[in-house]
Amino acid sequence: YKAGLSLLKEGPKYIIIKKGAQGSLIVSNKDNINIPAVPNIDVFDPTGAGDSFAGGFLGYLASHQNYNIIDAVLHGTAIASYTVSGFGIEGIEKIKLHNIKNRIKLLSDLIKEF
Secondary structure, rough: OHHHHHHOOOOEEEEEEEHHHOOEEEEEEOOEEEEOOOOOOOOOOOOHHHHHHHHHHHHHHHOOOOOOOHHHHHHHHHHHHOOOOOOOOOOOOOOOHHHHHHHHHHHHHHHHHO
């Protein structure tokens, strides 16, 4: 958290801190928002989870001109949750858009509980 605050002084609006199985933290000058990991996932292999998170996160940003940072992190988190459920690409090669949307909704509902 302290590192995120320090990095904000360099100019970005947001710092995203990945916390593995504990989810992630969005740090900004206004708020700090904890985003949970997808619950009840059997983690088979965490290799590539960070790359998948980055792909989902950046893919969301690239496709939304007026983006919401929370939605971007939710997309990254959802994609990463599929990556860890298999070895290599096994966890993500068969997912469909509706699967990803379901996980994003689950995460959104969890955030609203807090």
